[in-house]
Amino acid sequence: MSSDDDTKDMVETVDVSPREAESSIPQAPGADVFRQLLHQAVRVADMANSQAMRMALDFAKVYEREQGVRKEFENQLKQMTLMEKQATRYAEDLAGMLRSERERRQELERALAQERIASEELRRTGLQGISHLLLAATIKDRTTGTHLQRVRRYVEAIAQRLGLPEDLVEEFGYSSVMHDVGKIHTPDHILQSEHVLSDDEFSVIKQHCIDGEKMLGTARFFETARAIAREHHERWDGKGYPDGKKGEEISLAARIVSIADVFDALTSKRPYKEAWSAEAGLKAIEAGAGERFDPEIVAGFIALAGEGVLERISSEVAASEDEDHSGSSAK
Numbered sequence: 668m669s670s671d672d673d674t675k676d677m678v679e680t681v682d683v684s685p686r687e688a689e690s691s692i693p694q695a696p697g698a699d700v701f702r703q704l705l706h707q708a709v710r711v712a713d714m715a716n717s718q719a720m721r722m723a724l725d726f727a728k729v730y731e732r733e734q735g736v737r738k739e740f741e742n743q744l745k746q747m748t749l750m751e752k753q754a755t756r757y758a759e760d761l762a763g764m765l766r767s768e769r770e771r772r773q774e775l776e777r778a779l780a781q782e783r784i785a786s787e788e789l790r791r792t793g794l795q796g797i798s799h800l801l802l803a804a805t806i807k808d809r810t811t812g813t814h815l816q817r818v819r820r821y822v823e824a825i826a827q828r829l830g831l832p833e834d835l836v837e838e839f840g841y842s843s844v845m846h847d848v849g850k851i852h853t854p855d856h857i858l859q860s861e862h863v864l865s866d867d868e869f870s871v872i873k874q875h876c877i878d879g880e881k882m883l884g885t886a887r888f889f890e891t892a893r894a895i896a897r898e899h900h901e902r903w904d905g906k907g908y909p910d911g912k913k914g915e916e917i918s919l920a921a922r923i924v925s926i927a928d929v930f931d932a933l934t935s936k937r938p939y940k941e942a943w944s945a946e947a948g949l950k951a952i953e954a955g956a957g958e959r960f961d962p963e964i965v966a967g968f969i970a971l972a973g974e975g976v977l978e979r980i981s982s983e984v985a986a987s988e989d990e991d992h993s994g995s996s997a998k
């Protein structure tokens with residue numbers, strides 16, 4: 668019901684007819700009606716007032732609530748904006764970190780690549796040095812060519828069988844070919860002598876180990892080669908030369924080369940002897956285990972022979988020699 672209807676209703680309920688009890692009292696006609704009307708008007712005004720008041724209060728409440736919601740919303744918005752800014756900053760920081768990390772890694776990779784190139788160059792230079800040395804040695808000692816190739820391959824096979832890492836296997840291999848470079852200084856008549864050497868001649872022969880080590884300088888690349896040159900005539904029981912080193916005092920590379928070198932010398936033809944059979948050579952090596960040679964390496968060498976590895980190496984070297992010199996090898 669609207670307030671207009673309300674008011675009409677209230678007005679209609681007012682009884683304005685003269686009452687019987689009062690009709691006996693003379694009074695000004697209309698005064699009573701007026702009073703009643705006035706009274707009525709006041710009541711209507713009151714009601715309208717209180718309704719207006721109620722509406723105002725309701726409105727105030729709604730307004731207050733809306734203000735509260737708005738504030739809350741504004742706060743949340745502010746917080747979200749803050750969080751968004753923070754997130755953006757984090758993302759930028761992270762991107763920056765990733766960028767610098769990537770740059771660092773690229774720099775590192777570049778440095779590593781340069782390092783690889785440098786060490787490869789060093790290796791090539793070293794290998795070139797070896798072939799020059801060997802050329803000189805081969806001119807002097809006619810047996811060295813195939814002997815050195817076989818020794819190298821035997822040494823690599825033994826080192827591999829002992830479980831050494833691939834780079835060490837390679838290093839032992841290329842270093843082994845220089846075991847006799849010191850012989851460049853040994854006079855020809857002693858080197859090619861077909862009779863048993865005198866003590867004096869033998870002491871000259873011993874010198875090739877010391878000369879060889881000296882010739883190989885101080886470069887890290889030749890470190891193993893120096894040890895091999897110096898120690899390849901040492902014996903497991905300490906009765907070898909030039910220093911009389913014993914057991915594991917002798918470097919592993921030299922202990923390996925010693926076996927490969929002796930086996931190949933025995934099974935090759937020399938000015939003073941015929942070539943032994945592989946079986947006879949192996950027997951001699953086996954007999955030297957624990958005396959001349961490291962018994963563990965001898966065991967590995969015998970096993971390689973049993974697997975046919977030594978025979979295969981020997982025939983492969985012979986075949987490559989035939990190819991290189993069209994059958995006129997410098998034997």
Ligand SMILES: [Fe+2]
Pocket residue numbers: 846847875899900
């Ligand atoms: Fe030697």
Ligand SMILES: [Fe+2]
Pocket residue numbers: 814846847928
């Ligand atoms: Fe040799």
